[in-house]
Amino acid sequence: MLNFDFYNPTRIVFGEKTVAKIGALIPENARVLILYGGESAERNGTLAEVRTALGNREFYEFKGIEPNPTYETLMKAVATVREKGLDFLLAVGGGSVIDGTKFVASATHFKGEDPWQILEAWGSNVTQAVPFGVILTLPATGSEMNSAAVITRSATKTKALLASPLVFPQFSILDPTKTYTLPARQLANGIVDAFTHTVEQYLTYPVDARVQDRVAEGLLQTLIEIGPKVVNEPADYDSRANMMWTASMALNGLIGAGVPQDWATHFIGHELTALYEIDHARTLAIVLPSLLKLRRNGKRAKLLQYAARVWNITAGDEDTRIDISIQKTREFFESLGVKTRLSEYGLGDDAINQVIEQLTQHGMTMLGEHRDITPDVSRQILQASL
């Protein structure tokens, strides 16, 4: 096992009808900004519940945080927080709203010239953040239980990462019934996202971290078991509850503690989203199977473990077992309605050239757990994804 430092102070309040509990979790005298995305939070009644639960507290609302939240939009929220002197943020939504709120929390008291510098420093220059809570409506990214965020700069088509212990949510409300009105597409994306988060921290090379491996395998098995039900049965409490908790567990630091991590699929995927607005999870579904195929030598021992423990594949020679496990991964994504080929999104060699150019420009030239995924290797991976 590698050395590690694990810290995660986010309180998780899990279950049906838990939104009302924010009344006890937010300071009585807090002056609050509620941040959310589009119409759905209003339509499904969550915002009404939130307003009631806030009681006599003064609050304002900021609507319009987009999928892949942008610096440009978020700076307007920062202006509101500063102008009105607000001191508590409440994110109502999924990963985009939560990530956006983390940026607003960090940017409000930022001392530098331009809060974009926070992204340039990967969050290391955050010294103060506005405390915030989360009402999760879309399980997928795990942002509700970690201290990282991905922010997009529209002007330059750049996706950048911010991470700071100061942006752990103080609490996150996870009510599985809040997912009942989500479209199947978003749920399928959520499953693929949580699955890929787990794989990025699990499918590298062995370091005898037995608990982390078993937990990761348990998360993958759970996603495989519940995936079809989550996508096809809108009001099934148990499958939604399991999805919600699995997605949080997939990126709350636990399975990544003391093990090598990959994340190349994410970094390559980010460029596809920034350039072509393909849903984040779909970019992962495009990149991951090809990456596993091409990186099989460095990942051999863990791929065989993945085949055996997650997919129950124990017959055949090593490469056959690896091939079948990768094929099953691809089929699992496809079974949820998520296409796994660039060509199915209308992209070809030109797109690959552009992605490689962007990766190079953003310094993403040494990716993966061995830092050996150069732009040339990224190109091969994308070509295998055509």
Place this chain on the structure above:
Amino acid sequence: MLNFDFYNPTRIVFGEKTVAKIGALIPENARVLILYGGESAERNGTLAEVRTALGNREFYEFKGIEPNPTYETLMKAVATVREKGLDFLLAVGGGSVIDGTKFVASATHFKGEDPWQILEAWGSNVTQAVPFGVILTLPATGSEMNSAAVITRSATKTKALLASPLVFPQFSILDPTKTYTLPARQLANGIVDAFTHTVEQYLTYPVDARVQDRVAEGLLQTLIEIGPKVVNEPADYDSRANMMWTASMALNGLIGAGVPQDWATHFIGHELTALYEIDHARTLAIVLPSLLKLRRNGKRAKLLQYAARVWNITAGDEDTRIDISIQKTREFFESLGVKTRLSEYGLGDDAINQVIEQLTQHGMTMLGEHRDITPDVSRQILQASL
């Protein structure tokens, strides 16, 4: 899945040579009391490392916290903290020292007449606690990553529980090399303790909490895999590292979130320790197999799952599979050198009568996940353990 509230702010610093990091984790101006047990902390050099790491901070030492730490001893530490006006505690040891430190932390500023009232109220009346950190030397109880403690009152042979969110350690240093000098007996106890903690939260009835189940199964599988090596190979880093992290994960709240919990084995075992000074883990090894055997109907579905997933037993009728899984559990404990029969500890029917009397006197008359383990049922369990 049941509703839950999960919160665990303890920072885990894991790995070789991490004791020195306390210098950065304890406030510069802290006035510290180091609490520890017997000679081993001095002999193995850990105390010397701690003193060096504290640098210029003023510190005092309190030696002599016994296994099953007593109110009587701990009140002397409370007096020291109060007299000298200390404001940070540092536990160097295993579960007993950490549990004792949690009591000292809670008792120092207790406003009531007698800090024993904290135990009478199960910790609900703790309103302030002295912050503290942990250097773990004996992995077993999980106390290094939770907010509970068990304290013994010698005068009345009573073991009582304290739990409060105010007594989470601020940090815990987990250095697997600190276990190299432990006697095999304590290591075997640690494995049994962590195993039983996991079972108490797992082997109840199904609530479709898939992640919690998979994690619990992963912890049990890990303990079974590493148990013999931990006990027999003193300086094997990987098995000790896995034991340390497994024991913390077994009782940090994660596998117990959103599921029913049993704990009858612990409550019955506590009386055996209080009356006859049998090591805590050994009392669990005595009670658990018989309890599972007798409670098989209420636990049937989970026992079958345990048989299949943890022990790979899938052939035979239900009761056969359950019997084999319980037998394997008993054999696992025995293989570590831990006896599982009351008679092997020189105890018989008289002892059973005494345990039942104490259980009744301590109000432990409705134990287990269904609250239906009456003193009569406890008697049957102990009789089956003869």
